[in-house]
Amino acid sequence: MSDAKTDPNRIMLYIISDSVGETGFNLAQAALAQFPQIKPIYCRFPFVNTDSKLDKILDQAKADHAIVVHTLATKGLAAKITNFCEQNGLVSFDYITPLLTEVSKRTGLTQTYEAGAVHHLNARYFDRISAMEFAVLYDDGKDPKGFLEADVVLLGVSRTSKTPLSLFLANKNIKVANLPLVPQAHIPDELWKVDPKKIIGLTNDPSVLNNIRRERMIAYGLNPDTTYSDMDRIKEELKYANELYKKLGCLVINVAHRSIEETATIIMESLNLDTYENN
Template identity: 65%
Template sequence: MMTQEKKMAIFVISDSLGETGNNLAEAATVQFPNVEFEYHRFPLIKTTSLLAGILEQAKRADAFVVHTLVGEGLADYVNNYCSKNGLCVLDGMSKIINTIEEKTGEIPLYQSGRNHKLNKNYFNRIEALEFAVTYDDGKDPAGFEKADIVLLGVSRTSKTPLSLYLANKNYRVANLPLVPKAGIPDEIWKVDPKKIFGLTNDPDVLNNIRRERMITYGLNPDTNYSNMKNIEAELSYANELYKKIGCLIINVSNKSIEETATLIIESLPQ
């Protein structure tokens, strides 16, 4: 007999964009694959009148309320409402802000969206993203010596998405696709090996990725590009090169972009 799938409504409320609250909720809900979660996002909520209507909806849906409200009085309003009406609530900001206030003696600004202001960090991130695009796929070898991070890897080892993810964390990244017998630019040998990361993959995984790629393009999946012997030769070439360079080798087959990026950041020279 089939069991009915459990369902749960989650209301994410913020007086900014709501990314923090949504990330918190998603980080927790992935631990419950047998539950169907229905997300309702309410960004830029800055008045109690708007909150009142949203919370009435939450009450009717018996929702779990997640909020990251920092505007004065808004967090208390939601917390009190949920307490009185038996709704589960996660206040993602108040306790952290209050703890920092107690430890430092500083009075918080209570300004929403502070982390989205156009500050130096924002412009550094834009510069890093432009750098990643300019020096993607080895388009200009001059980028390798300028980069904070250099990624090497055969085709379909997540070099470009990883470059953009790291750029969003303000790292200037250049990457180079590796092709046997094609050689590599002289500039690579001038880079500190601790800044270079060799990406590899399991042959079977890479074969599946490449076949799916060809199918997506409406092409025959059985080509030299997806041929298992060719893939094994490419990976062997790459691994030998990584050993010569003396860089860290990362197998991305069972890692998310976030996991690989964290490993790279933690391995960078201080």
């Protein structure tokens, strides 16, 4: 921790939450991503719901001269952090209280002060679990029947992020089935019965795909120069996939240089599926 004090490119952030702390952590990461030359140190403190727990953490933050980020709903704790930081020369960011205050002001309602309220085991939560089970069950075209039940059907050649994208969307309560595409392979009859608007064709740049496949073979301790990573073979696979997408009339997304989150956002916006998470 002493490195953060002496190295200007080492920033220490204390992320304090009375729940799991994902919101504060994600926001802090998003901000620090704008400074790639900085090596942030994230110190996460979840389930902080008492004065005694908070006091110990704040004393540590003072010793480390950390930036304090917090998302506390428990009554009184956010104000305590603000006061402590002001008195001890620390910088703090309250990611939730200003919004709670404004909502209360506009509606005349009082917040519940319940930590982790967003993580209730309600119907939405169990829908998410169901969607994740669906994604696993119908991964890699295991059962074509899933295409007819899915909210989204992902198509793509090997290493176009079908499985991680399926699981990411499932975490948004979206039921996803996916099918790997291989030239000359049989296309299930069920796919032609799916509304083209629900089908997403994933593609990639040949050079990017070549690098990904070579790295995958190396990771397995195998020769990277195989048919799987051959450039001519890759171009053939992508051509086959793109021709199929044209026949289906589906949306095509090039995942080269795109994160899973970016691709998922394009899919949800194109199909108006962003409302699923809020149902």
